[in-house]
Amino acid sequence: MTDPNWLDEREQRAWRGFLAVNAAVRGRIARQLQQETGLSSADYAVLVSLSEAPGGRLRVFQLRVAADWEKTRLTHQITRMTARGLVAREPCADDPRGAFVVLTEAGWDAITAAAPRHVEHVRHWFFDALGPEHVDALIEVNEAVTRHLLSASEPCSPCSPCSPSSPGDVPSSCDDVLP
Amino acid sequence: MTDPNWLDEREQRAWRGFLAVNAAVRGRIARQLQQETGLSSADYAVLVSLSEAPGGRLRVFQLRVAADWEKTRLTHQITRMTARGLVAREPCADDPRGAFVVLTEAGWDAITAAAPRHVEHVRHWFFDALGPEHVDALIEVNEAVTRHLLSASEPCSPCSPCSPSSPGDVPSSCDDVLP
Numbered sequence: 001m002t003d004p005n006w007l008d009e010r011e012q013r014a015w016r017g018f019l020a021v022n023a024a025v026r027g028r029i030a031r032q033l034q035q036e037t038g039l040s041s042a043d044y045a046v047l048v049s050l051s052e053a054p055g056g057r058l059r060v061f062q063l064r065v066a067a068d069w070e071k072t073r074l075t076h077q078i079t080r081m082t083a084r085g086l087v088a089r090e091p092c093a094d095d096p097r098g099a100f101v102v103l104t105e106a107g108w109d110a111i112t113a114a115a116p117r118h119v120e121h122v123r124h125w126f127f128d129a130l131g132p133e134h135v136d137a138l139i140e141v142n143e144a145v146t147r148h149l150l151s152a153s154e155p156c157s158p159c160s161p162c163s164p165s166s167p168g169d170v171p172s173s174c175d176d177v178l179p
Numbered sequence: 180m181t182d183p184n185w186l187d188e189r190e191q192r193a194w195r196g197f198l199a200v201n202a203a204v205r206g207r208i209a210r211q212l213q214q215e216t217g218l219s220s221a222d223y224a225v226l227v228s229l230s231e232a233p234g235g236r237l238r239v240f241q242l243r244v245a246a247d248w249e250k251t252r253l254t255h256q257i258t259r260m261t262a263r264g265l266v267a268r269e270p271c272a273d274d275p276r277g278a279f280v281v282l283t284e285a286g287w288d289a290i291t292a293a294a295p296r297h298v299e300h301v302r303h304w305f306f307d308a309l310g311p312e313h314v315d316a317l318i319e320v321n322e323a324v325t326r327h328l329l330s331a332s333e334p335c336s337p338c339s340p341c342s343p344s345s346p347g348d349v350p351s352s353c354d355d356v357l358p
Binding site: 004005006007010011013014015017018019020021022024025026027028069115116119120122123124125126127128129130131134135137138139140141142143144145146147148149152 | 183184185186189190192193194196197198199200201203204205206207248294295298299301302303304305306307308309310313314316317318319320321322323324325326327328331
């Protein structure tokens with residue numbers, strides 16, 4: 001076995017900064033949002049994803065893709081948000097083990113009230129630090145990594161279809177079974 | 180109240196990419212590391228922080244700063260890692276409510292075995308996507324945000340001192356009480 005190809009000093013700075021800055025910015029925004037609205041950053045991410053989906057409705061695997069969470073974490077998150085009335089579960093017409101998550105009226109109210117505060121915090125903690133050249137550079141880095149992740153990903157295996165129970169552009173997939 | 184200053188299309192791309200790319204890269208590395216070593220990314224982050232500290236020992240608030248986690252999450256994490264024998268708790272000489280977390284021999288073994296795999300994944304999922312100009316740009320963005328976060332942070336309030344129970348450069352602070 002060859003020796004590990006450890007990161008050099010410049011790579012360490014880039015990698016550790018990539019992790020630490022992201023965590024710090026998310027942490028500051030999350031704490032302010034929680035204090036002001038009672039929503040955690042996880043609540044907010046789910047509400048945003050649903051609010052942008054047709055009919056405020058997504059299958060669980062779609063939320064999972066958006067948030068890149070482990071399935072167990074997302075399942076618990078949805079259970080808690082359902083108990084608080086922010087989202088509801090709807091059965092999947094074609095797949096008795098599948099499910100949709102849909103935004104409730106209380107969920108819409110919560111995201112509508114929180115979004116203006118959230119964007120203020122994003123500007124304060126993130127964009128206020130950056131010049132236009134930083135923003136352009138960041139977009140380039142993000143897109144280079146995204147292309148790489150997509151090209152290096154395993155292909156998705158085929159699975160059972162599921163039509164939405166109301167109109168909307170919802171593709172089918174597996175791995176979205178709620179307990 | 181003025182209208183929210185919503186992000187424009189370019190800012191959206193930068194902000195959403197900042198969140199999504201980070202989550203995706205961390206997710207891929209975490210899943211591989213978990214499969215290969217049984218360590219979660221949270222385990223790994225704690226082990227790395229401790230392994231780099233003098234004597235493999237930190238007060239809890241120092242781990243918290245490194246990982247930018249909520250206190251409850253870190254407390255649970257340390258409880259689980261203690262039960263698995265990866266870290267141990269040591270009382271704080273000057274503060275009966277304070278505590279150190281220290282790497283055990285099993286913890287050293289775990290991080291020593293995992294680190295070469297981890298760096299391989301970081302190269303595969305992250306650096307393989309980037310040219311030198313991307314790395315430089317990322318460092319600049321990270322450092323601009325870091326400077327801004329530091330200048331915008333609230334000053335730390337004074338609190339009770341705590342000397343390390345063995346030699347090492349451990350500063351004092353509050354907010355590191357274990358249950």
